[in-house]
Amino acid sequence: MAWYEKAVFYHIYPLGLLNAPKQNEGAQLCERLQLLEDWIPHIKELGCTAIYLGPVFESATHGYDTSDYKTVDKRLGTNNTLKHFIEACHSADIRVILDGVFNHTGRGFFAFQDIKQHRESSPYTSWYKNINFWGNTEYNDGFSYENWGGHNLLVKLNQHNPEVISYICDVIRFWVSEFDIDGIRLDAADVLDFEFMKALRRVSNEVKPEFWLMGEVIHGEYCRWVNPDIFHSVTNYHLHKALYSGHNDHNYFEIAHTVKRLNDQLQGHASSLYTFVDNHDVDRIASKVTNKAHLIPIYYLLYTLPGIPSLYYGSEFALEGRKINGSDDPLRPALDLKSLTEEINDDFLLGLIRKLSTAKAEHDSLTYGQYIELLLTNRQYAFGRFTQTGGCITAVNNDDSPARIVVPLKGHGSNVVDLFTNQQILCENDNAIIELKANSGRLLWIKG
DSSP states (O other), X not given: OOGGGGOOEEEEOHHHHTTOOSOOTTOOOOOTHHHHGGXXXXXXXXXXXXXXXXXXXXXSSSSSSEEEEEEEOXXXXXXXHHHHXXXXXXXXXXXEEEEEOOSEEETTSHHHHHHHHHGGGOTTGGGBTTOBTTOOOTXXXXXXXXXXXXXXXXXXXXXXXXXXXXXXXXXXXXXXXXXXXXXXXXXXXXXSOHHHHHHHHHXXXXXXXXXXXXXXXXXXXXXXXXXXXXXXXXXOHHHHHHHHHHHHTTOHHHHHHHHHHHHHHTTTOGGGSEEESOOTTSOOHHHHOSSGGGHHHHHHHHHHSSSEEEEETTGGGTOOOOOBTTBOGGGSOOOOHHHHHHHOSOOHHHHHHHHHHHHHHHOTXXXXXXXXXXXXXXXEEEEEEEETTEEEEEEEEOSSSOEEEEEEXXXXXXXXXXXXXXXXXXXXXXXXEEEEOTTEEEEEEEOO
């Protein structure tokens, strides 16, 4: 059993959380990463077993325009600061994965700077896609190039170049030897070259046992990336969308259909997908839902549907956040944990998340159990996660009124209890009679 199969992630965007200057130029060295160590007990209490740490290496702005893959951004500290933080996480039995931004570099990267200086005679002209010395950009370099997302700040690497492949593979080896990381999240994986990704998987298989690769994939069939040759996992944006719109529209059919489609596509292995309700690129879930009470059933589903659940820093406090004029800054705020903890008026979500994390840790069926849909209406939804030795049932209600549902047990047993209250559930004729409060969920255990 690999560590990542049962993991619960906590996603941190460090430049935002730690209130680093938006621009690196002129910034002073500041070991802000030390402050993250104060978050470790909180992350542990939430039941998270791994941290996905957003970009930490030298860049000019937001971290995704890397200028040096082997030096920690001075706004966050030094290599020793990062090393010490990861050691502290490992001491708390928390794994750490880093952001690998290998589709493009920033303009400050040494290879790009060499092209600016030496133009056609630079040995690095083939490191980037479509360098054109007859073109130009708004930076007036006297040449143009392929970028990512229409942003000339992000210069597209030529992933067919063996020198580029070798360099990035050496970066992965360095990160493991220097920092002892446990995996990498591959930025913009849906536009990475497949042979390039295969090379990354091969080196990842060599550097450390159970080293985990997870790709950022937004559209497409996930099975193209999740396989023995490419990645262990990808971001489950399909479920992310279904979770909020399925509640806003009172349409559990959207969620159930998404789960079935992904499960069929991945031949029953949708549990390998990285599931989330918000992150550094999308509006906070508390801002997306039209009824905040729906956060309860949403988090029940995040934890108990097939997948590796992830929490985005601060969302456990039901923080809101929306993009403003296209800026992601409101999604990536500086936070003070002590103030958040003192100011919270209602810890209903924190308490639920802790209980769900404990349930996932203690009940293997929530990781390895076969997903079986048991009941589906627009406003109520129940499913089981079953193994040969037992299973759990999740039931959720998105209606403003209580609901009483009759859920078929399909021969899996009749001794059913609420996992959080230990209340015995009435069972008749191979059915469980489940009472659901308005906008709520329940997690039931079929005792052997």
